[in-house]
Amino acid sequence: MSNLVQFIESKHALYLEQLQDFLRIPSISTDPERKGDVLRCAEWVVAHCKDIGLENVQIFPTKGHPVVYAEHLHAGKDAPTVLFYGHYDVQPVDPLHLWTNPPFEPTVRDGKVYARGAVDDKGQVFMQLKSLEAHLKTHGKLPVNVKVLIEGEEEIGSVNLEEFLRTNARMLAADTVLISDTAMFADEVPSLCYGLRGMAYMEMTVTGPNRDLHSGVFGGAVANPANALASIIAKLTDDYGRITIPGFYDDVKALSAEERAEYARLPFDEAAYCKELNIPATDGEFGYNTLEKTSARPTLDVNGIWGGFTGEGAKTVLPGKASAKVSMRLVPNQDPVDIAKKFEAHVRRIAPPTVTVEVTYLHGGKPAVTAIDSKGVKAALRAMETAFGKKPFLTREGGSIPIVLLFQNILNAPVVLMGMGLNTENLHSPDEHFTLKNFYRGIVASALFYEELLK
Numbered sequence: 001m002s003n004l005v006q007f008i009e010s011k012h013a014l015y016l017e018q019l020q021d022f023l024r025i026p027s028i029s030t031d032p033e034r035k036g037d038v039l040r041c042a043e044w045v046v047a048h049c050k051d052i053g054l055e056n057v058q059i060f061p062t063k064g065h066p067v068v069y070a071e072h073l074h075a076g077k078d079a080p081t082v083l084f085y086g087h088y089d090v091q092p093v094d095p096l097h098l099w100t101n102p103p104f105e106p107t108v109r110d111g112k113v114y115a116r117g118a119v120d121d122k123g124q125v126f127m128q129l130k131s132l133e134a135h136l137k138t139h140g141k142l143p144v145n146v147k148v149l150i151e152g153e154e155e156i157g158s159v160n161l162e163e164f165l166r167t168n169a170r171m172l173a174a175d176t177v178l179i180s181d182t183a184m185f186a187d188e189v190p191s192l193c194y195g196l197r198g199m200a201y202m203e204m205t206v207t208g209p210n211r212d213l214h215s216g217v218f219g220g221a222v223a224n225p226a227n228a229l230a231s232i233i234a235k236l237t238d239d240y241g242r243i244t245i246p247g248f249y250d251d252v253k254a255l256s257a258e259e260r261a262e263y264a265r266l267p268f269d270e271a272a273y274c275k276e277l278n279i280p281a282t283d284g285e286f287g288y289n290t291l292e293k294t295s296a297r298p299t300l301d302v303n304g305i306w307g308g309f310t311g312e313g314a315k316t317v318l319p320g321k322a323s324a325k326v327s328m329r330l331v332p333n334q335d336p337v338d339i340a341k342k343f344e345a346h347v348r349r350i351a352p353p354t355v356t357v358e359v360t361y362l363h364g365g366k367p368a369v370t371a372i373d374s375k376g377v378k379a380a381l382r383a384m385e386t387a388f389g390k391k392p393f394l395t396r397e398g399g400s401i402p403i404v405l406l407f408q409n410i411l412n413a414p415v416v417l418m419g420m421g422l423n424t425e426n427l428h429s430p431d432e433h434f435t436l437k438n439f440y441r442g443i444v445a446s447a448l449f450y451e452e453l454l455k
């Protein structure tokens with residue numbers, strides 16, 4: 001083990017350089033203009049997997065972006081098999097002007113690497129690949145059998161991965177699935193994640209008159225779609241922060257007294273949280289604390305809203321259309337398709353009769369809670385404790401990784417969510433970064449994980 005740690009330490013500079021190459025590729029999965037870059041990124045992952053000594057490295061086309069697969073299966077039939085999953089695609093970069101440095105020109109400042117994808121998820125994927133390389137370069141073998149699956153559509157809901165899992169279930173069969181795409185509770189407070197929220201992502205368009213109108217000539221008699229959209233959105237939640245869609249909470253599993261006691265044990269400082277975000281106070285559902293509200297309770301958020309004139313200055317116009325993108329974070333046992341239907345029915349019910357609305361379901365994913373007593377989770381807890389010098393907490397998180405539940409259901413394999421990110425590292429926003437000491441300790445923790453799994 002100390003061999004491994006020394007080896008990793010001697011490679012810090014090289015690893016950082018290689019990670020920056022990975023981060024330079026603008027693999028934005030949602031942007032059709034970046035399709036070529038996304039493919040180039042998959043090819044980069046393929047080349048790197050070959051480089052570090054993985055075998056049977058393949059790129060699988062899908063209806064969308066390709067999946068990369070690799071393996072190293074020489075630990076013997078009795079050794080467990082781990083499937084590592086991550087994603088090489090990233091979120092869009094806008095608003096671009098808020099970045100200190102361009103998002104695809106990675107820069108290092110104050111011990112952090114800044115770039116789109118630094119922590120979500122290229123940095124963490126790379127950390128995992130380096131942990132495999134460290135074993136292969138120091139011992140010429142891995143302690144367990146390892147399969148690697150790195151996809152390019154996580155940020156758009158992993159729309160084609162379910163079919164890939166079903167068709168290739170044999171190839172992907174594993175005893176444990178390892179994912180590094182979550183955050184630790186806080187810096188120097190290591191944790192493992194055992195729950196993620198699901199998601200139903202909707203878009204709605206309100207249509208009024210057949211064209212944009214002069215707001216003085218027509219305003220007053222013709223319904224304004226932007227006003228109508230705002231009133232629909234305002235009605236989706238009440239004064240207690242509850243979502244008003246009928247049946248929305250029907251399948252929500254209540255938090256048990258034990259779970260709430262566990263939440264209360266976590267070292268959380270509400271005032272510091274508000275200060276870091278520069279908000280006067282927290283918001284949300286009455287009767288729950290901030291950690292519960294951001295991980296174990298469902299939510300509804302507008303992600304974007306547009307219509308009419310949004311340029312500088314003033315233009316008097318009554319727009320013909322207005323739209324919004326709305327996501328709902330779901331918790332066990334809510335079902336995204338069921339929630340999407342309830343959303344649509346409710347929006348139609350509350351929309352003013354003077355406009356028409358169109359609602360589309362863009363994508364969804366089921367919430368997941370993973371077993372906390374699996375061999376994998378126990379091994380990860382020990383590995384994190386050694387690498388970070390502290391006993392990790394077990395936490396649930398508010399983000400979503402749509403494929404987690406399907407790993408459990410299709411491959412029948414327990415999932416370990418061992419992430420090294422921090423929720424303050426601006427994932428999905430300008431100046432995304434990854435703290436390098438956590439990146440390096442993450443390589444050590446992951447390398448140890450494979451050894452701990454044999455104990």
Ligand code: BES
Nearest residue numbers: 120155156157181182183199397399400
């Ligand atoms: N890595 C995140 C999910 C995440 C973030 C989990 C922080 C825990 C803590 C993932 O890449 C992500 O952003 N997922 C999307 C899923 C969506 C597009 C279906 C999300 O949560 O918005």
Ligand code: MN
Nearest residue numbers: 120121154181
């Ligand atoms: Mn991610």
Ligand code: MN
Nearest residue numbers: 091120155427
């Ligand atoms: Mn993400």
